[in-house]
Amino acid sequence: MANAYARRSALQHFGLTAAAAKGDVAGADLLIGEAAHRTIVNIRGDGGDAFKAAVRSVTGAELPVTPNTTAAAGDFRILWLGPTEWWVVSANVDSAKLADDLRQAFNGQHAAVIDVSESRTVINVSGPSARDVLARGCSLDLHPRVFGPGQCAQTGLTKANILLDQVSDNPSYDIYILKSFADYLWQWFWLVGRDFKFAIRAH
Amino acid sequence: MSAQKNRVATGGRIDRSKPVRFSFDGKTYYGYQGDNLASALLANGVTLVGRSFKYHRPRGIVTAGPEEPNALVEIGTGAYREPNTRAPQVELYDGLVTQSQNRWPSLDFDIGAVNSVMSRFIPSGFYYKTFKWPKDGWLFYEKFIRRAAGLGTGSTETDPDRYDKVYGHCDVMVVGGGPAGLAAALAAGRAGARVVLADEQSELGGSLLSERDRTIDGKPVNEWVEAAKAELAGMPEVRVLTRTTAFAYLDANMLSLVERLTDHIGPTATGPRQRLWRIRAKEVILATGAIERPLVYSDNDRPGCMLASAARIYVNRYGTTPGQRVVIMTNNDTAYQTALDLTAAGVSVAAVVDLRANPTGGLPQAARAKGIEIIDNSAITQVKGNKQVREVEVQSLTSDATGVVGSARHIYCDTVLSSGGWQPTVHLHSQTRAKVVWDDGIQAFIPGPIMPGQNNRSISSARGVFGLDAALKEGHQAGAEAAAKFGFSNVTGNAPSAEAEPESQPLRSVWIVPSNVPVGQGGKHFVDYQNDVTAGDVKLAHREGYLSVEHLKRYTTMGMATDQGKTSNVNALAIMAGLKNVSIPEVGTTTFRPPYTPVTFGVFAGPDKGDYLDPIRKTALHSWHTDHGAPFECVGQWHRAWYYPKSGESMHDAVNREVKATRDSVGIFDASTLGKIDIQGPDAAWFLNMVYTNAWTKLEPGKCRYGFMCGEDGMVFDDGVTSRISENHFHMTTTTGGAPRVLSWLEEWHQCEWPDKQVYFTSVTEQWAVIALNGPNARKVLEKVVEGIDISEEAFPFMTWRDCKVAGVKTRIFRISFTGALSFELNIPPSYALQVWRALMDAGEEFNITPYGTEAMHVLRAEKGFVIVGQETDGTMTPQDLGFEWIIGKAKPDFIGRRSHLRSDTKRTDRKHLVGLLTENPTEVLPEGAQVVEHVKDKPPMTMIGHVTSSYWSPNAGRSIAMAVIKDGRNRMGQTVYLPYEGKVVAAKISKPTFLEDGAPANG
Amino acid sequence: MLLISCPYCGPRDEHEFAYGHEAHIARPTLEQQQTMSDAEWADYLFMRKNPKGVHFERWVHSRGCRQWFNVARHTVTHEIVKVYKMGEPAPKLEQK
């Protein structure tokens, strides 16, 4: 009986794969898509040397201690969320394994590891109009002089809370959103996107 | 084209080769591309455009800008109709439909005009004085007064337009695209700063658009503007917003602006109609210019009375004259430029009446040289004509200018222009809460010191420094300085320059231009056109003791119309100052508040309307509920399945079926919205001891416990079950609505009060979807799909949890129950929730497994007397009040709320207690919120001793059940109380708040 | 809309924050709780300053880093005079 049905992403019911096949990706100035099932492991600790060393031993990346910055190495990306809180995210490492590895690495420290992969999905927004579209609902200044790759921020996008991670300067943004808000946010992009040339991109 | 009788032959920025058809009050007219509604009406000789608010007097166009008090029109039809639009701000487009307002049955013949004849009897405060008795009378009178007064009517249909909303950021925000603003934007832009330049008009240039023959840097001003526009357009970090009004200056340099995207095209346009900009600037340059003041003279509201500067704009920019024969009255030199420009355009200027003696400035001299007659030391004392100025009378002033002498000279004319000096547009400065200060030199308010944190500077005429060269120099300097503050100090190019202004003489303040009878007795000296406030009204207010500006405003309604008194405030203050014999600033100033001009509601909503007004949060099982016909109940932002009607079933039927099936066999429920918080650290148990009223230290890993959270005031604010995962690790659940509040509460106590405690809190509400299986057959269903654990009562008892697999999916099951029935709460990764739900439905088919919604959940829990925080509690109930004395940790030295439980008031034994209510008639279902009384009287008031908190029909109890909080309730068991509502009285007996006699024990 | 400088994240719009209450109200110790009168306890619970001037407040960056911190804010001008981390003492300010 196990796995009789496929694992479902938060936005699967919109038929994104089929829509992506039909869209004019080349002619679009705004591309949106769901990067589903991302591994997200929340880690809590003091950010001190032992904590950093543990994170480095598992991910190979240096823990970003400057607020609202990110670090990346290999399969992993680390996002600063707060002075005692980070996310280790990965597109292809199993979340349970990553959580276990981190727990072992933190052994003996006052640290916490919480798998939150299932709580969020990722909406990726990219293209020349990405900043203009995000400005419809996000009060952060995303001008390249102010915000660029290597920076992330928890903030609001329209009436939802998001974590915004600029992943490239073309520009491309990963927007982490609680799954319960995913429908709302996705449809909001459709609503404000109609004044742009936008297409759905498969991820 | 029908004759545009006031159109001059050449000149202006209109395109005479492109006629534009429009209608006003049902009649078709033609204007030209580039016209606005006011200029087109004037060109067609339409001078009567509205009726005044109170007296219904005929009114014409007074200004050429946003300050227009009279020419307010309805534009569009049907769902597109919009009232109170200022005609000079309506760009003409083909097919534009417009209507005058405040007239009935027609503009030409208006019944309300009788008010004008009766005006002696409707002075200021008339409505307040007359209609406030009897006490309830206003509700009756108001309908009639409002209709008779009515300033236009908006559409009652849904707004068919859509609106856009966007945030913006810049180093330098320049408000106003006149010479000063353009120079500022150019300087800051050339330095490389991020600049936004906003102007409310359709094109940049401001006052330069209505100059006739001035030059900048040796070029005609038009050429300079075009070059500036092109240069700004080529700067990637400069954004130019035209047709954009900065209407609010909010905290910390945030400005709200409305950009009118398609208003100049009309309903045929595509895309959003308007856009709301919220721009956070580092520095703001206010180059907002100045507004001319009218003079306050007798019958100064006759159609044909206009500001001198407005006439200049109409003739120079729009190629139309307000009339054929013009008399100008002024107290300063600037009106002479209008006289010169009208003359140059071929319009007859009969005379300039100067309130000053012997004006010898450069412009008066130039006027004299052109043969324009100047009547000095004189005033217009009468304006004749009803729907159009016909004639004026001019008399000489007495030496103190409070009266006139000599015989009157009659001058035939159709237009009277006046200039009473210039008031800098200080609105945005004032909106920052900064003060304005009186400047004796220009007899106007200028910006005072700026507020801390509001980095702005007013420049040029916005700060009372007039002249083109000054505007260019100040603009350039301001732009360069502002940019340099943010590291952009490399300004290229010099400040543009213009020839010097002609020498001028100071203005003469004559705040009420006298006539040959005392003010208030002859013609009306209007101060505030839009609200029909006269100099006589100001005198009356003074006589009746309303002396401060705030009283004056409220008593006379001066400055409180949609124009916020842009043309009237200073005149009114000055008149009051004269009456009190004090200086103008001693009377006070007015504080301008947003919006600068009215803004439509739609643009504030933007796309956030309908389903997008508030986010709809959906669980992982939402699509299943939708597919099975469930309506949804809103719980905060969550949409939760309410019930699942089968075909033909009412809600009542469906809920009864769901409740019965769950109690008799097995029900399945989506409980995913429950708040969940992961708590880890060596001090986790210590922390739980502090935030819950009961003790947690001894709870073993693998077990669950129910708890109440209280505020420090001792009142219940959340509840839930918390489970120990391991020694230093707990999983807390909260109410659906309380989840964010509880997490924030825990963080606040940790971060602020006990930062040395080692514990971390993380929300995991959405990491788990929750499926609750309830009912005597729940175990039999689960047995078929569970792997890895023994779920017998012995191996998996009540109030414990286990990890396992269900339908192949990693699951954590909690043996907790919110129905009192045998229950398993399955926590599943949301991406597999649908798979598990379907597997359980399949497995439960033989047991008639029944999905139930939130309504059935409410009934099921009420049957067992389980409380819902926020329903049985309202912030005034302690756990003890709810009957949970046992949940207070007596041995614990401290927890949040404990000290409050020791207060004499919370210790009282006769507080309101949670009890049950059994109606005498078992089929009577009480309404929630119904008031409980001990002794019934014929009619209210009666002493209320409590109210119903929850009430349902219970199919399992076979009767109605209710919970209530009643004063001293636990000591009234068995007592009959009464609930008067909806014209009847229902009797009910107080009982324990549990209604099923062990039908299905929780641990069965 | 205020611009509040989170001590961690820097300046952000007001909508990212939630106001808590007046800052620097210490919870009475257990010993104090045992000796204080009901009236004194009520004073701790309910009585708050409402100055026309600088007010010391506790805010949380609720849509951001979830950190609580203190804000000295002028209630008339809305000027944020100082932002400082939890645990730091209230700044001495000349009254404006």
Ligand SMILES: [Zn+2]
């Ligand atoms: Zn922060």
